[in-house]
Amino acid sequence: MxxxxxNMLQKFDITLLPALPHLLxxxxxxxxxxxxxxxxxxxxxxxxxxxxxxxLASANARPIKTGAQGGALSMAFATLNVDDIRELxxxxxxxxxxxxxxxxxxxxxxxxxxxxLLSAHLARALASKAMYADGDEAYLAGLLHDIGRPILWxxxxxxxxxxxxxxxxxxxxxxxxTRELKINHAQAGATVAQSWGRQSFLADAIRYHHESPQxxxxxxxxxxIVSVAHYLAEVAAETPLDPAMLALLSLSLDxxxxxxxxxxxxxxxxETALAVAPQTEAALxxxxxxxxSERRRFRADVARTPATPQALAEQALPxxxxxxxxxxxxxxxxxxxxxxxxDLAAWQNALRHNLHALFGLKSVVLFLPSSRDGVxxxxxxxxxxxxxxxQIAVEDTHSxxxxxxxxGRPWHSLQAPTPQLTVLDEQVMNLAGDVGMLGLPLLNxxxxxxxxxxxxxxEEVEQLTLRLPVLxxxxxxxxxxxxxxxxxxxxxxxxxxxxxxxxxxxVNNPLSIIKNYLRIVGMKLPQDDAAHAExxxxxxxxxxxxxxxxxxxxxxxxxxxxxxxxxxxRTVIDMLSLLKPTLIEPARVQVQTLLAADLPVLQTDxxxxxxxxxxxxxxxxxxxPEGGNLRVASLRTQIGKDVGVELxxxxxxxxxxxxxxxxxxxxxxxRKGGDHAGLGLAIVNGLVRGLGGSIECExxxxxxxxxxxxxxxxx
Numbered sequence: 001m002x003x004x005x006x007n008m009l010q011k012f013d014i015t016l017l018p019a020l021p022h023l024l025x026x027x028x029x030x031x032x033x034x035x036x037x038x039x040x041x042x043x044x045x046x047x048x049x050x051x052x053x054x055x056l057a058s059a060n061a062r063p064i065k066t067g068a069q070g071g072a073l074s075m076a077f078a079t080l081n082v083d084d085i086r087e088l089x090x091x092x093x094x095x096x097x098x099x100x101x102x103x104x105x106x107x108x109x110x111x112x113x114x115x116x117l118l119s120a121h122l123a124r125a126l127a128s129k130a131m132y133a134d135g136d137e138a139y140l141a142g143l144l145h146d147i148g149r150p151i152l153w154x155x156x157x158x159x160x161x162x163x164x165x166x167x168x169x170x171x172x173x174x175x176x177x178t179r180e181l182k183i184n185h186a187q188a189g190a191t192v193a194q195s196w197g198r199q200s201f202l203a204d205a206i207r208y209h210h211e212s213p214q215x216x217x218x219x220x221x222x223x224x225i226v227s228v229a230h231y232l233a234e235v236a237a238e239t240p241l242d243p244a245m246l247a248l249l250s251l252s253l254d255x256x257x258x259x260x261x262x263x264x265x266x267x268x269x270x271e272t273a274l275a276v277a278p279q280t281e282a283a284l285x286x287x288x289x290x291x292x293s294e295r296r297r298f299r300a301d302v303a304r305t306p307a308t309p310q311a312l313a314e315q316a317l318p319x320x321x322x323x324x325x326x327x328x329x330x331x332x333x334x335x336x337x338x339x340x341x342x343d344l345a346a347w348q349n350a351l352r353h354n355l356h357a358l359f360g361l362k363s364v365v366l367f368l369p370s371s372r373d374g375v376x377x378x379x380x381x382x383x384x385x386x387x388x389x390x391q392i393a394v395e396d397t398h399s400x401x402x403x404x405x406x407x408g409r410p411w412h413s414l415q416a417p418t419p420q421l422t423v424l425d426e427q428v429m430n431l432a433g434d435v436g437m438l439g440l441p442l443l444n445x446x447x448x449x450x451x452x453x454x455x456x457x458x459e460e461v462e463q464l465t466l467r468l469p470v471l472x473x474x475x476x477x478x479x480x481x482x483x484x485x486x487x488x489x490x491x492x493x494x495x496x497x498x499x500x501x502x503x504x505x506x507v508n509n510p511l512s513i514i515k516n517y518l519r520i521v522g523m524k525l526p527q528d529d530a531a532h533a534e535x536x537x538x539x540x541x542x543x544x545x546x547x548x549x550x551x552x553x554x555x556x557x558x559x560x561x562x563x564x565x566x567x568x569x570r571t572v573i574d575m576l577s578l579l580k581p582t583l584i585e586p587a588r589v590q591v592q593t594l595l596a597a598d599l600p601v602l603q604t605d606x607x608x609x610x611x612x613x614x615x616x617x618x619x620x621x622x623x624x625p626e627g628g629n630l631r632v633a634s635l636r637t638q639i640g641k642d643v644g645v646e647l648x649x650x651x652x653x654x655x656x657x658x659x660x661x662x663x664x665x666x667x668x669x670x671r672k673g674g675d676h677a678g679l680g681l682a683i684v685n686g687l688v689r690g691l692g693g694s695i696e697c698e699x700x701x702x703x704x705x706x707x708x709x710x711x712x713x714x715x
Contacts, residue, residue, distance in 0.1 A: 012192055014057045016154045017050035017147075019092045020113040021106070021317045022274040028093060028324045031086040032331075032473065041085045042077050047270060049116040049143050050150070054088060055080065056196045086328075093325045106314060110276060112150060115233055116143050117270060121263040122229035129259070130249045132221050141205040141222055142229045148189030148206065152181060170210055186210055213244035224248045232260050277314055327470045330358050334474055338481035347485050348379070351478050355440075355454060359464065359471065363433050363455035367392055369486065376405075376451055378428075387431050390424070394448060398422050404439040405448040410471045412438040414461045428453050438464065440471055442479035450482055514542060537578050566602040566609065568634055568645050568710075569595040575613045576632070583618060588627030596635045599645055603713045608687045615684045616649045616706050623653030623704065637709060644693075644711045652703040661697050 027044045030037065045051050059076035080088075123142025127135045153160045163180045167173035177184040183191075190207035205226040208219065216224050231245045237260065246256055271278055334354040341347040348366060355361040365387050370377035374395055380388020396402035399422050404411040413419060413429060414436040421429070429437040434455035442450035452475070456464060464471075522535050576584070576591060584591060602609075620630050631650040638644065656664065665685035688695045693710035 012151060012155060014050075014053050014192070015091060015095055017053060017150050018095070018109050018154075019048050019050040020109055020274070020276070021321055022276050022314070023048050023051075023113075024089060024093050025317065025321055025324060026274060027085070027089045028321070028328065031082070031089050032324070032328055038080075038082055038085075041082065042080070045077070045085065045088075046139075046143075047117055048113065049147055051088065051092060052140070052143055053147055053192075054092070056193075056198065059196070090325060090328060093321050106317070112146070113276075114267060114271075116146060118263055118267045119143065119145060119226075119229045119233040121266045122232050122259060123225050125259045125262060126225045126229055126249060126251075127221075129251065129255065130221060130225060132225060137200060137202070138222060138225050138229075141202050141226045144189070144193065144202070145206050145209045145226050145230055146185065146189065147192070148185030148187065151188050151192055152177065152183070152185055156181065174210060213242070213248055216248055232256060233263070235260075237261075327467075327473075331470065331473055331477065334358065335477045335481075338478055339484070341481065341485070344485045347478075347481060351452065354474060355452065358474070359454075359467065360460065361438070361454040361456070365428060365432050365453045367451040367453070368482070369449055378431075383433070384431055387428075390428065390431075392424070392428075392451065396424075399424050401425055401428060401439050401451065401453065405441050405451060408441050408443055408446065408448055410438060410440050410468045410475065412436060412456060412461065412464065414456065414458060415465075429455075436461070438471075440475045442482055443476050444479040444483040449479055449486075452478070518542075534577070537574055540574070566604050566606050568599055568602060568609070568647065571606065571609055572613060572632055572634065572647070575610055575617065579614065579617055579621075583621055584630065587621045587624065589621050589624055590627075590629050592629065592631045594631070594633040596633075598636055599634055600636065600643055600712045602645065602710065604691050604710060608691060609710075612684050612687050612708065613647075613649075615681070616708070619681070620649055620651035620653070620704075620706075623651045628652040628703070639693075639709055639711050642711055642713075644709055647708040647710070648705055649708075650700065650703060650705040655699055655702075656697065656704050658699075661699070664697050665695070 023044055027041060030041055030044070045055065056076050059079050120139045120143035124135045124139040126132075127138035132138060159181055160177075163176045164173065167176050174184045174186070186207050186209060190203040193203040193206055201220050201222045204220065205223050208216065208223050209227045209230045211219075211227065216227055228245055228249055228251070231242070235241060237257075241253060241256055246253065251259075268278070270276075334350075337350040337354065338347060341350045351366070352364050355364055363383075365384050366379040367376035367387075367390075368379060369375075370391065372391075374393060376392045376394065378384075378387030378390040378392075380386060392399065392401055392405070394402060394405045400411065400413070400419050401424070413421060413425070425437075432453055432455035434457055436456045436458065438454045438456050440452040440454065441448040442452060518535050518539050522532060525531055525535075572593065572595065576593070580591070617630070617632075624630075629652045631648075633648040633650075635646050635648075636643065637646040665681050685695055688708055688710070691710055693708060695706065695708045698705040698707060
């Protein structure tokens with residue numbers, strides 16, 4: 001396999017692999033619950049090849065939880081929390097909606113899911129039969145053994161479809177893949193698995209799962225288990241079994257048939273739980289007796305499959321996924337605005353804004369806790385000033401608004417049959433100002449602590465009725481945020497550090513969504529469009545921000561994450577390209593670069609190096625409000641006995657007085673205003689020292705120079 005192909009596959013974006021949409025939808029529903037159960041979410045993740053691969057690919061960058069034990073599967077999933085899985089599911093759903101691989105429809109995704117899950121169940125059972133200690137590792141290898149196929153298909157769909165054409169069996173397919181793509185799917189899957197850095201024979205199990213029994217006789221147990229699992233998953237119940245394959249694990253014919261039957265029962269149970277339309281015999285019957293090759297290549301003929309209620313329901317999956325993602329993203333934004341509101345008045349404005357923006361509800365009357373327990377007091381303001389004279393007793397047995405509070409779910413007055421309203425209900429509806437009203441209880445820990453009454457018209461009822469579950473979630477979020485605003489400061493307001501952690505956690509969600517949409521934009525551009533380079537720079541910067549946030553959330557602050565072979569000159573050029581259109585050119589600053597050609601590569605933190613560059617370039621530009629010249633130079637230098645690099649950033653501004661230069665790298669109260677906090681150079685100083693380097697400021701006849709020296713290899 002060529003070096004170019006190997007490098008390409010190791011950098012393959014594993015998020016491009018499509019997950020089973022039925023499973024994705026169920027996972028999103030669980031994620032969207034207020035008290036999402038982590039175990040339930042993990043159980044679903046482990047049934048999908050694409051999602052499990054994404055977890056393994058990202059697990060190396062996550063800290064292992066204290067006390068976590070087990071094999072590759074257990075250790076990787078132990079790094080996840082509910083928010084991680086919610087982000088993973090959202091991104092997968094966005095990819096499903098935006099990234100359609102030619103030739104890969106729902107039937108192909110279902111076929112691949114069936115084969116992977118059936119092989120996984122077989123591998124775990126075979127591991128137990130063969131006395132192999134780690135059944136979870138066997139399950140994982142069985143689930144992922146054929147992942148090279150969707151990888152090759154997603155990377156180059158046209159070429160892979162051409163390679164598949166006319167390949168009637170596995171041997172022919174492997175040969176055509178190697179000839180036309182320079183790599184077969186077993187090699188491709190193993191190469192990507194190796195890039196995950198797992199200490200296991202997972203990659204070998206993927207690489208050798210098509211080998212003959214003669215070559216596998218003395219192979220590692222995991223390799224033999226996966227090969228036999230793949231074989232049993234492919235062989236029909238009526239087809240005679242190959243004794244040589246069974247001999248790899250000393251299986252009797254009866255044992256093999258029993259394990260096949262048990263695994264197929266487990267697959268059928270998963271199909272039922274996820275509402276996957278079952279594969280019918282008609283779908284596997286071919287007039288030219290080509291059943292085996294069609295199944296092996298995960299191709300199904302929809303025209304031969306009779307329509308069932310489940311099959312018809314599957315047609316609505318894309319729309320349901322899109323609506324679920326839309327609502328989850330919208331509710332995440334609403335949650336952020338409600339919890340970040342500094343006071344009760346801001347919270348009220350945030351709730352009204354979200355009811356209007358998300359559901360079109362313009363006229364809102366709020367009822368909040370009064371001085372009397374169990375009584376809500378209307379908030380009288382503006383057109384609803386009379387609401388301040390109305391109270392609703394939560395335990396009222398006659399008012400339908402009170403009943404909505406007791407039941408803890410949204411309710412509207414235009415539902416059929418028409419409800420009997422009390423005079424109090426009608427007075428509130430008249431205040432809201434339309435022919436109908438919707439009552440939204442605001443819940444905290446399942447208990448109603450407030451009520452939002454919204455005016456509705458007959459034309460809005462059908463759409464609002466469909467979205468009542470989403471409204472209920474907004475009511476839960478608003479109630480939790482309200483409880484925090486009403487509680488005493490000492491009890492309700494978390495420490496500043498905890499508030500910061502929550503905010504940082506929430507910021508990661510829109511960052512991930514922005515990154516996905518950048519990828520969608522990139523897919524719409526021609527392959528030779530110059531904008532791809534600019535999109536990559538933006539995507540890299542989003543990754544850098546996300547990495548900094550994760551570092552802070554993990555308690556690591558600015559602890560560097562060393563990466564080998566960082567090219568300082570390339571990093572300088574990329575950062576200047578990023579800042580040129582938005583910062584440098586508008587400030588009428590001319591840039592000159594003098595970059596040494598003999599620089600050694602660095603072993604350092606690429607993200608922190610970019611942050612140092614960004615801050616210093618930004619400071620230099622701001623030092624030249626009337627325009628000027630920015631000069632960036634690099635050269636090889638000595639740091640003690642070791643080789644290092646020097647980065648010099650000069651401006652032609654007014655310079656920095658000596659009195660200020662003496663305390664330049666200390667946090668100060670800035671006079672710049674705007675988004676400046678007076679911390680920029682102090683942060684730069686900390687980052688440089690954290691990378692084992694030094695920074696100094698030098699006064700020039702015209703302007704100022706900052707000199708950063710970094711070791712080639714950080715201790």
